[in-house]
Amino acid sequence: MAKSKESWNKKEVRNKKEKKRKDKENKKLERKEGGKTSLDDMIAYVDENGMITSTPPDPTKKVEIELEDIAISVPKASELEPEDLLRRGIVTFFNESKGYGFIRDLKSEQSIFVHVNDLIDTIKENNKVVFEVQKGAKGPVAVKVKIDR
Structure with a gap:
């Protein structure tokens, strides 16, 4: 077969x-x-x-809705609560050779990234600093960092 x-x-x-x-x-x-x-x-x-x-x-x-009651956009920055621009913190880590470090915000206890390009004064670990916070690519970034006197 x-x-x-x-x-x-x-x-x-x-x-x-x-x-x-x-x-x-x-x-x-x-x-x-x-x-x-x-x-x-x-x-x-x-x-x-x-x-x-x-x-x-x-x-x-x-129900009748007034045209003025409809909010389409995000509120302007002036309408939002103003956040304290000047913050104080302590440098918890700073690597001078690589040019970056971290500052612990005294108010929020948040760890904030800092780069050597955003420094006004030279800083070291455990320095008390004054800085401003901006939104970076990966989170908050400290800018205009100077030693607190």
């Missing part, structure tokens, strides 16, 4: 393609037989709580 020229895997692939083709044909027939759905069947409404419902909203619950 001769062996079949088709492997088991080839038969499986052929059977899957045939099944997929039949499923597609069946779905096509179901769509034709099901008829068309009307636009009213597809409409959804959002109630006053933000929930999606099939019933239209009650017009008696309508």
Whole structure:
């Protein structure tokens, strides 16, 4: 007896393609037989709580909103609470050869990165310093760092 020229895997692939083709044909027939759905069947409404419902909203619950009450942008910096610009801290680590270190803010106890380019005075570990904080690429950065006298 001769062996079949088709492997088991080839038969499986052929059977899957045939099944997929039949499923597609069946779905096509179901769509034709099901008829068309009307636009009213597809409409959804959002109630006053933000929930999606099939019933239209009650017009008696309508609330008028003034145009001036809608805030679209971020509040300006002057409207935000002014943060203390001048901070005090202690240098916890400073590597002179690499040119960077860290200052512990006395108020927030936060460790803030400092680079040698942002120094006004030369600093060493355990120096008390006065500095300003700016947002850096990886977090807060101390700038205008000088020794507290």
